[in-house]
Amino acid sequence: MEDIPQMGLPELHKETGIKENKNHPGFLIFKAENVSDYMISGNPFRNVMYGLNFFIEGDGEINIDFNSYKPCKNSVHFCCPGQVVTAKGSFTNGIGVIFQKDFLLKPGAQQWVQSLPIFSRFLSSPVVELQEEDKPLFHALLREMEKEYYSDAILKYDALEALLTLMLVKLSRFYEKSNEEKISVDAQHIQNLEALINKQYKNNRSVVEYAAQLYMTPQNLNRITKKAIGKSVSELINERLIIEIKRYLVYTDMSSEEIAHFFNFYDNSYFIKTFKKAVGQTPKAFRKAQKHLLRLAL
Incomplete structure (x- = not known):
């Protein structure tokens, strides 16, 4: 069975030419000029890392799960594990910060990263535009990250963990400010639901089971998703x-x-009917x- 090629840290080190640090391989910073021809040739790859891409310029185009984005010098692009990405064209002045979910080692860090609104596809866009007054802060944080990353200083990765944590907090606050909304308890429930769906969607399509895992009734969970994003739990499962x-x-x-068959549709006619209802075309079309x-495009 052919699957979509993955792009993780080993592949990124190979494609960018940046030497991997064997002592702590969960973090990478690279500039746009380090990106190989393969990565911007339109070849699809499944991202398996968390990524922050800053201040990209050029005449290229990034496609994330069939949605296209043009580079902008004031933008930050967010990438999540599992997304399929293609890129083509030329990119300049961009800086990528890539990390594994276990790079942050404090207790509960993995759950904390997954809860951030910038990495929630149910709640946010994968791109935000920075205001002019916000750019100096992020430029300064990136410069300090680069300085630490390319140094041999003692406690180097402790410093990078602290800087990355601060970066994620500042970006989340900027996201909240730019959307003029608070991260509510309901939003936290939706982020928890998203994490469950991402893990279980292939085999679990039961609203009752998802609600039980979140310790609430199906009716209450549907009320929360309808109020926050205008969709039922069944719609969110089906979209994923x-x-x-x-x-x-x-x-x-x-x-x-x-x-x-791979996605547990044992009746092919039902698979075609379900897909056409959601997309407006048959799978073949x-x-x-x-x-x-x-x-x-190529």
Whole structure:
């Protein structure tokens, strides 16, 4: 079975030419000029890291799960594990900060990172535009990160952990400010639900089971999601499932029947009906249209 190629730290070190630090391999900083031709040739890859991409310029285009974004000198792009990314064109002046979820070693750090609104696809866009008054702060943080990253100073990675934590806090506050909303208790429930769906969507499509894991009734969970983002729990589960099916249709050579079976649709006609209801096209028509767009883009 052919799967979508993954891009993690080993692959990034190979593609950027930056030597891997064996003592603490969970963190990488690289500049736009280090990006290889492969990474900006339109080849798809599944991101397996958390990523912050700052101040990208150029005439390129980034596509994250079938949504395209143009580079902007005042922007920050956020990447989450599992997303499929393609990029093409030229990129300049950008700085990427990539880290594994276990890079931050304080107790509860992994859950903390997953709870941040900048990494929630249910609640936020993967791009934010910085205001002019905010840019000096992030430039200063990035300069200090680069200084530590390329140094041999004692407690180097302790400093990088502290700087990354501060960066994530500042970005989350900026996100909250730019959206003029507080991260409410309901939003925290939705982030917890998103984490569960990301882990279980392939085999678990039961609203009752998700609600039970969050210690609430299905009715209450539906009320929260409807109020916050205008969608039911079933719609959120189905959207996550459809995104992954789209990835396999476009970026693998698996047949529609194989994909249906892989995602536990044991009736292919039901798979086609479900996909067409969500997307407006049959799996075959969607694949053909997307493949045509990819050929035009290359």
